Amino acid sequence: MPRSEHRISRASISDNALKVLYRLKNAGYGAYLVGGGVRDLSLGREPKDFDVATDATPEEVNDLFRNCRLIGRRFRLAHVHFGREIIEVATFRALQGPPDPDEEPDDDDARLMEDGRILRDNAYGTIEEDALRRDFTVNALYYNIADFSVVDYVGGMADLEQGTLRLIGDPEVRYREDPVRMLRAVRFAAKLGFRIHPESAEPIPRLAGLLADIPAARLFEEVLKLFLGGQGAQTFELLRQHGLFRHLFPATDTALDDDEHGELLGFVARALANTDQRINEDRPVTPAFLFGALIWPAVLAQLPGARLAPDCEPQLLHQAATEAAERQLRTVTIPKRFGVPMREIWHLQPRFERRTPKRAQRLLGHPRFRAAYDFLLLRAESGLADAEVARWWTDFQQGNAEAPPPSTPRRKRRGGRRRRSSGGEGSNDSTGGSDGGST
Structure with a gap:
């Protein structure tokens, strides 16, 4: 030409x-x-x-x-x-x-x-x-x-x-050569607003299981490309439509299938839409928040009633978070620099229920507070958390929460006071900050 x-x-x-x-x-x-x-x-x-x-x-x-x-x-x-x-x-x-x-x-x-x-x-x-x-x-x-x-x-x-995305050659042969091409098809379709040609789309659900042969570290990089390109919400829909999402986040996909009221699906969709908005506004986004939102349904599936109750024992949440994260790592690697703050965001969620002035002020000073607060807002918007709690924390940051409501009765400790460790998952790292969320 x-x-x-x-x-x-x-x-x-x-x-x-x-x-x-x-x-x-x-x-x-x-x-x-x-x-x-x-x-x-x-x-x-x-x-x-x-x-x-x-x-x-x-x-x-x-x-x-x-x-x-x-x-x-x-x-x-x-x-x-x-x-x-x-x-x-x-x-x-x-x-x-x-x-x-x-x-x-x-x-x-x-x-x-x-x-x-x-x-x-x-x-x-x-x-x-x-x-x-x-x-x-x-x-x-x-x-x-x-x-x-x-x-x-x-x-x-x-x-x-x-506006057509068409694979060159025999689609089945080309997908078998490199199964990641199935993910690329979805990513480009979402990015360009194109439709995948029927002949290129047909084999994808049948061959999606080939992603199990791809190293988990490579799939981590592909997940970042899928969801941090500014079209994450549309990409998520296409991944589920073509049967690919279950091979990237199997436990989350199962939880979404069991979600009768659509609250978990709404949570993930809102998280991705807000991430898209931040990216398109050139605002920072951390993979820790992204993975935290994508795996959260799998965490809840490990809890009694598949919900985070206001009086949930911290140990129960820690155990559920550990099991969900370990299952996910078998499919997609999550580097420690993102995995640690991801778990901190999860572990801070029950602390929003305890709103005495002293505890609220202490939580406000946590290095992961902003990301955890953004996570709380998404939970509340999706019906997974009390909207009144989210409103109170918004008012508290603006200095408008004059008198916090009565806190949850404190359980008596057995034995001596446990000393807080200065390291591990509760410690700060270079990926965190007061604006680490993606909402």
Whole structure:
């Protein structure tokens, strides 16, 4: 497509991306802007980043740029650094069948597959082969810096115009190559407001169980992309619609299925909608709050009556929280820097019921108070907590709660006074603060 037939302009491309493109071109290599940058510019959106595709090998790219770093083993890539901006440069990948199953794979094999999954893909080829091995047609568009044309081998421009997300090739084969593509399909559909083509959507519920073969650490990164892109609420609906959410948060999904009155579903939906609002307003969001909200239904499922009663014993909540978190870690890793504050948010919830002036002032000074208070508001809005308690704490912070109501009768302790530990889950860490929530 010549320059006159598309809307991409060099004025909309990062100066650093243009530097990379022109240096590759002037060195005699093919140089193309590719993927999300071309897709978003074609839709009139501002790209988040710019990726480059070339026929130069990673080593040849490295020789051209002093500020280049080669990364990856599964997919060998060149990263060209310009301060905080990184331009990713990938060599055209080849279309190549899986290795001979009777042949012992070598660690240096360019392409390594196992049970239909790609474990390594460093076989280099042509631009057409590279297009055919990409995931979705709308991500397989190439902007050629040599003549400012857009190269489209797979009908990506037509799918952009029709608002369709279509997988390149046989969907079942492509999902088996990398099951994370099912999550990417949902993420892009939510981000772009597109519909997933029926042929690409049909296998997803049948193959969703393949996510069990993906390392939990990789799924953690994918969950962040799914829910911290500003379309988390829509993404959540699509994940449940296509049978994927249960393979990311199995205990939460079971709790939502057992939720007769829809209070738990309303809680998760509100948490994600408020997170979206913060992201779209460029306000900070912590994964600790996100995971805390997504796993909270699983915590409640471990409590008597599947609810957090006002007089709930702290030990019961601690035990329920531990069981829910440990079950979740089998599927999606939650790094300690987020897991510790997540549990603190949960553990502070019963303390909002005890509203004597001394206890209220002490809770107000807790480093995780703001996130826990935001969590309380979501619970109250969803019918999972007393709305009067949430109102009182709002008034208390504004200095309008003149006289707190009578507190819950204090249980007598047996034995001596327990000393509070200075470490563990109650201690502060670098992820917390007075505004750590996502609401």
